Amino acid sequence: xxxxxxxxxxxxxxxxxxxxxxxxxxxxxxxxxxxxxxxxxxxxxxxxxxxxxxxxxxxxxxxxxxxxxxxxxxxxxxxxxxxxxxxxxxxxxxxxxxxxxxxxxxxxxxxxxx
Amino acid sequence: xxxxxxxxxxxxxxxxxxxxxxxxxxxxxxxxxxxxxxxxxxxxxxxxxxxxxxxxxxxxxxxxxxxxxxxxxxxxxxxxxxxxxxxxxxxxxxxxxxxxxxxxxxxxxxxxxx
Numbered sequence: 078x079x080x081x082x083x084x085x086x087x088x089x090x091x092x093x094x095x096x097x098x099x100x101x102x103x104x105x106x107x108x109x110x111x112x113x114x115x116x117x118x119x120x121x122x123x124x125x126x127x128x129x130x131x132x133x134x135x136x137x138x139x140x141x142x143x144x145x146x147x148x149x150x151x152x153x154x155x156x157x158x159x160x161x162x163x164x165x166x167x168x169x170x171x172x173x174x175x176x177x178x179x180x181x182x183x184x185x186x187x188x189x190x191x
Numbered sequence: 192x193x194x195x196x197x198x199x200x201x202x203x204x205x206x207x208x209x210x211x212x213x214x215x216x217x218x219x220x221x222x223x224x225x226x227x228x229x230x231x232x233x234x235x236x237x238x239x240x241x242x243x244x245x246x247x248x249x250x251x252x253x254x255x256x257x258x259x260x261x262x263x264x265x266x267x268x269x270x271x272x273x274x275x276x277x278x279x280x281x282x283x284x285x286x287x288x289x290x291x292x293x294x295x296x297x298x299x300x301x302x303x304x305x
Contacts, residue, residue: 179236
């Protein structure tokens, strides 16, 4: 069985602060894929990043960065110098290589105040 | 099309009535998913279609829920004898074949059962 846990339900920061979203996962599969999605107030989920289980290299894309640590089954997401437009719900998700289901965490609501 | 299209965007129905929700995936995508998102909650997997394979129906909450995908493209999610607890946003997503591919989501259908 697969499980994704996002322990933080809501985070509130002031603009320009950094914010880190935690994601911890469980799977028995040796090959799997991890994803982050953003859901702005409009409601449509937007794909942000995919990471393969055999590639632990961290990634940076603009103000976004991701820290994948297989040893702790974590795939954390950091927004640097947050902006009001970053306000959204962020979901972490997991899919096994042999599986169909994309399993989502409960999401973390980020509120960036001006 | 340019993205995943869902219709209607909003649906209000009386308890006990049947409803049909439609999803048009991105052209060429062979995989199609349905998820349900209750207010302020995470995404609950419902069903997955991949090409001509038998669908993964493991997430359907009861036999009142069914889905079909005609011609490997458009999908319809049907809820019979709707109950108030069926009220939620129903999200459809599509992707290329393979666990490594990201899923692209539609804007969802907000279903309200009164």
